[in-house]
Amino acid sequence: MTLEKLVVAVDGPSGSGKSSVSKEAARRLGARYLDTGAMYRAVTWHCLDAGTDLHDAGAVAAAVRVADLFISTDPDHEEVRIHGTDVTAAIREPFVSEAVSAVATNLEARAELARRQREIIDAAGRIVAEGRDITTVVAPDAHARILLTASEEARLRRRGLQLGGTQSAADLQRQVVARDAKDATVSSFHEASDGVATVDSSDLDFEQTVQAVLAAVAAQAVSA
């Protein structure tokens, strides 16, 4: 059964649990895992490192086109490299979270990253891919499509805990709510499109959320 092809697409706002829940769902489904947000983050890290002007849309698009980007799809091994530099940890830093919308709102950059994401998904066989436009643009024909949501309060609380209480309320607001508002100008991830199942994790703990996602996969994908 685990040999059958299975593509699961998960979208949702920042802090809804997309990455952690999708990764665990992938393990239990015997599937690969693709964190598309990490690709946007890696390109952003590189632009900052190389001194590329993030306000210059042409320069950002060019940087994405030539980006030598590697992302692991092993749910048990997180690794992201750009132009040979391991940025696995660096891309999670708040300075990247605060700058990443410049890449995410660049339509040429999006088209190029979506193209690469489709290649990775096609090559994987079984995969859970998560981001903001996976259910709608990157893999609208996925076997299962899920919008993972949570209240703003839950998302801010989770991100604060995840970052070890190092961020002020204003910092978190910028990194979660203000960023989502910018990202929502180019992707639709606050409401489920037709055929996409919604899982609201506001009142669910992590394990309950994983179970709800797996139930949604089983309901949509007969081959799961």
Ligand SMILES: Nc1ncnc2c1ncn2[C@@H]1O[C@H](COP(=O)(O)OP(=O)(O)O)[C@@H](O)[C@H]1O
């Ligand atoms: N249902 C849940 N209940 C409580 N905490 C959760 C839940 N889902 C995820 N988390 C935690 O919230 C934090 C943010 O989750 P993450 O997967 O990084 O979200 P996203 O990828 O959507 O930004 C992580 O520390 C994660 O362990």
Ligand SMILES: Nc1ccn([C@H]2C[C@H](O)[C@@H](COP(=O)(O)OP(=O)(O)O)O2)c(=O)n1
């Ligand atoms: N498919 C995707 C994935 C991420 N993005 C954007 C949205 C976010 O601002 C950044 C980083 O995404 P990421 O999923 O790592 O962000 P969070 O962990 O949810 O805060 O990239 C996107 O526009 N499309």
